[in-house]
Amino acid sequence: MSRSICVACAGRIVLQSREASVRRLTNQLSSNRTRYPAMYRLISGLSLCASCLEKLPVIGAAICWQCGREQETEELCQDCHKLTEETLQSNRSLLRYNQWGKDLLSMYKYRGEERLAVLYAKLLAIAVLRYHQVTSFDCIAPVPLHDQRLQERGFNQVDLLAGRLGAEMGVPVRALLHRTKRTAKLSQQTGRSAREESMDGAFSWAGERLGQAKAGSYRILLLDDIYTTGSTLRSCARTIREHAGSLCDIYSVTIYR
Amino acid sequence: MVREYLLYIKVGTESLRLAQAYVTPCFSVDQSFWQEREGCQLHVIGRSPSLVLAFSLRELVNAQLERRHAASKPLNEEGLAELRELAISRVRETSALYGREMAGRQPLQGQWFQWKQEDVSVALSRCNGSIENAEKGMGSLLEGRGLLWEEIETLMMKRAVACPDMTPILQRMVLAEKAEWRPGVRLLVKKSWWKHRLDLVCDRCGSQHENIELTVCHTCGQGCAYCTVCLGMGRSKCCTPYVLVPSRSPYAKGDGGAMRSQLCWTGSYSKDQAVAAEQARRYVANPRPGSREFLIWAVCGAGKTELLFPSVSECLAASGRVLIATPRKDVVLELAPRVQRVFPHASVIAIHGSSQQKWEDADITIATTHQVMRYYHRFPLVVLDEADAFPYHNNPMLYRAVSRAVQPGGKLLYLSATPPRYLQKRLVAKRRGGFKLDVGRSLPLLSSSTHVLLPGRYHGTALPVPKAVTIAGLHKRLKSNRPIAPLLELVRDSLQSERQLFLFVPRIDDVDKVLAYLTKFFPSDASLFAGVHAADSLREGKVVAFREKRYRVMVTTTILERGVTIARSDVAVIGAEVAVFDEASLVQIAGRVGRSVDDPAGTVLFLQADRSAAVRAAIGQIRRMNQLAEKLRSREEVQA
Ligand SMILES: [Zn+2]
Ligand SMILES: [Zn+2]
Ligand SMILES: [Zn+2]
Ligand SMILES: [Zn+2]
Numbered sequence: 001m002s003r004s005i006c007v008a009c010a011g012r013i014v015l016q017s018r019e020a021s022v023r024r025l026t027n028q029l030s031s032n033r034t035r036y037p038a039m040y041r042l043i044s045g046l047s048l049c050a051s052c053l054e055k056l057p058v059i060g061a062a063i064c065w066q067c068g069r070e071q072e073t074e075e076l077c078q079d080c081h082k083l084t085e086e087t088l089q090s091n092r093s094l095l096r097y098n099q100w101g102k103d104l105l106s107m108y109k110y111r112g113e114e115r116l117a118v119l120y121a122k123l124l125a126i127a128v129l130r131y132h133q134v135t136s137f138d139c140i141a142p143v144p145l146h147d148q149r150l151q152e153r154g155f156n157q158v159d160l161l162a163g164r165l166g167a168e169m170g171v172p173v174r175a176l177l178h179r180t181k182r183t184a185k186l187s188q189q190t191g192r193s194a195r196e197e198s199m200d201g202a203f204s205w206a207g208e209r210l211g212q213a214k215a216g217s218y219r220i221l222l223l224d225d226i227y228t229t230g231s232t233l234r235s236c237a238r239t240i241r242e243h244a245g246s247l248c249d250i251y252s253v254t255i256y257r
Numbered sequence: 258m259v260r261e262y263l264l265y266i267k268v269g270t271e272s273l274r275l276a277q278a279y280v281t282p283c284f285s286v287d288q289s290f291w292q293e294r295e296g297c298q299l300h301v302i303g304r305s306p307s308l309v310l311a312f313s314l315r316e317l318v319n320a321q322l323e324r325r326h327a328a329s330k331p332l333n334e335e336g337l338a339e340l341r342e343l344a345i346s347r348v349r350e351t352s353a354l355y356g357r358e359m360a361g362r363q364p365l366q367g368q369w370f371q372w373k374q375e376d377v378s379v380a381l382s383r384c385n386g387s388i389e390n391a392e393k394g395m396g397s398l399l400e401g402r403g404l405l406w407e408e409i410e411t412l413m414m415k416r417a418v419a420c421p422d423m424t425p426i427l428q429r430m431v432l433a434e435k436a437e438w439r440p441g442v443r444l445l446v447k448k449s450w451w452k453h454r455l456d457l458v459c460d461r462c463g464s465q466h467e468n469i470e471l472t473v474c475h476t477c478g479q480g481c482a483y484c485t486v487c488l489g490m491g492r493s494k495c496c497t498p499y500v501l502v503p504s505r506s507p508y509a510k511g512d513g514g515a516m517r518s519q520l521c522w523t524g525s526y527s528k529d530q531a532v533a534a535e536q537a538r539r540y541v542a543n544p545r546p547g548s549r550e551f552l553i554w555a556v557c558g559a560g561k562t563e564l565l566f567p568s569v570s571e572c573l574a575a576s577g578r579v580l581i582a583t584p585r586k587d588v589v590l591e592l593a594p595r596v597q598r599v600f601p602h603a604s605v606i607a608i609h610g611s612s613q614q615k616w617e618d619a620d621i622t623i624a625t626t627h628q629v630m631r632y633y634h635r636f637p638l639v640v641l642d643e644a645d646a647f648p649y650h651n652n653p654m655l656y657r658a659v660s661r662a663v664q665p666g667g668k669l670l671y672l673s674a675t676p677p678r679y680l681q682k683r684l685v686a687k688r689r690g691g692f693k694l695d696v697g698r699s700l701p702l703l704s705s706s707t708h709v710l711l712p713g714r715y716h717g718t719a720l721p722v723p724k725a726v727t728i729a730g731l732h733k734r735l736k737s738n739r740p741i742a743p744l745l746e747l748v749r750d751s752l753q754s755e756r757q758l759f760l761f762v763p764r765i766d767d768v769d770k771v772l773a774y775l776t777k778f779f780p781s782d783a784s785l786f787a788g789v790h791a792a793d794s795l796r797e798g799k800v801v802a803f804r805e806k807r808y809r810v811m812v813t814t815t816i817l818e819r820g821v822t823i824a825r826s827d828v829a830v831i832g833a834e835v836a837v838f839d840e841a842s843l844v845q846i847a848g849r850v851g852r853s854v855d856d857p858a859g860t861v862l863f864l865q866a867d868r869s870a871a872v873r874a875a876i877g878q879i880r881r882m883n884q885l886a887e888k889l890r891s892r893e894e895v896q897a
Contacts, residue, residue, distance in 0.1 A: 112488065
């Protein structure tokens, strides 16, 4: 895709007219002066036109500190209150999942427009930079796809993102997990608990050995495209914890929440 | 389960027979097929999980075989060894080139392309096995369609046809030359003296070069690529079989034709319309092959759709099915019930992206152009409505799709108010000598064997000629709320005389600017102004409100340049010099005005910051049409 074409709406990107939007977004997303330049670089590198940048449904400042959901106050949300024994330290996402996001994600995931991986990896990098100390992770672990689905689809949308994000952050990508259960599509499941149940034991350990952590615990960044109920990511985290022991801290980041 | 494709050469026993290469996913099917027909020798060259590689090797081998044949060298053991060697070196080359393009990425299986050479030859003597009939149902289901493998599965599911494995059935159809299958995206090695490169082309939509994206594919595990242009219709890849089944037999037999073609239309033609409709009908009825294309050039407001009825009826009577393709979904939805009403005994379906009828068959199919991509040599008559409108304009892909939907020997009928230059050049003859006009262009002929021109409107009044006004600093004036006299005058007149006004602007952001400007000058009428653009989610509601006269002034981008017709309305273009307004678009915009019999006149105002060639050309075109219509009328008067 040519650099001067918006990947979301195919409109032309006029750099001057976009500058104000880039600055506004950078200000909103960089918590302090030192992060500003890196954030600016990431945001101005997005191949989005001014109006699509303005449309980016970025999650606001107040979120549930567990799952990253946007809300009024900064405390545990209702869903997270009910959780006991949480192995996933936290989830953070960059965007709200509105119609714009839905259309774009389905273009990527179901239509198979792999070129959107470039944009999405940058958006994920922005999320990581916004919420974390980028250098503090020891590895990135993508949520795997069932082999059969991978064969049908031809590509794993999360793997593509992991590769690019890893390169961007300078963190290795590890395939820690296998998907053993072929779960029904989200839309075909009814209710939260059904989802939670169907994800139970859906993953197995891929047998990859974790390296020695630099200091203290081994920090793993789980990667997925969307956090809906969180059951997929929690199931992944549990499987990792079972095999890697309590010495690892598991975080997750997704594009949409 | 990853499929494997086997490449083999068939040599007939009669020495004159040319040896030919085939690709098959199920060799045993091929063996039994040939055994039923003829005695022959099959020589296996090798196999690969890559469909695209197998096909590119087939091309290579066939070219080589033809060369041998031309030099009348028989295909012996040595020749076979040579061909196998050639295949292997081509695989190596392709792999290396692919790897170069994918610099930095790793193949899934260690190599980009896998190829297993095989040295097997089988001699088959003829036996009289029973030829299976399983393909019959499949054949009629797929007839006239060009579909990706996944789409065939969808079609079978929608039609509730059970078929555990369609591979052998399809392969038999291919061998019997009733179907063709290819990789969705084809790959060739282009050799030149400075650099060899991969040449990738989407076989479905014809896109190539930067529109084809190389990828690490988990479906085939081989070097693969997908087309980014026709993605919305399912992913066309190097490893997706793309199946084409031409429709050969006439579509329906028996005397149903007379019934289906019955036209129940109570309207009437003007004299010019009757002539044009008859011309088109005669073109469709003409059994002589040759002229494959015909253009109905009818100015805005000439009543284009009705002109089609006799042609459609003609085709139905000859047991054919008809496709009417149009760029916009709303036109499809509006046209379908209208056509159904006048052909009550024919089945009519409307096909667009979210249509439930997508996989059905009918006598008359009305479809958006993108959906036409799924048809292949299906219709003896294809009508392309608004041949100049956005998705076709400069889009060879959609033209290709439309012309591929036509059966061999079938007819393609273009319908346009502003045909693009190349269509005019191809189909419209110029009047030699005589009537030179101020613009230096001669008048086109009213009709020929390839076109018919309707220069006048249904009600017989001339087209309103636009007035062009150049205003220095037009856009700055707008921004700083300085008066633009001709515009303000037009708005005031329109508001006072109970008329409605379209204000066309070049860009989406101009909509709000112009609305703010108008509000500044007509604060008390602010509630009568509205604006729409393509991305406006309230668009449909606003257009309805405008039709119901709840709004009086509509500020809009070019999205309303066609379709929306409102009696007693005027039109202005603000910034007519901007490139989005080309000649065709300006003529269409001017065509909004004066379409109804009660109010055939109206104002068309082009405000431009600079002089523009498109504005001049549009005005010239409208003048020429009026002149032509005038001539036609005076000739008729003389005759009368
Ligand atoms: Zn955009
Ligand atoms: Zn929460
Ligand atoms: Zn294509
Ligand atoms: Zn593939």
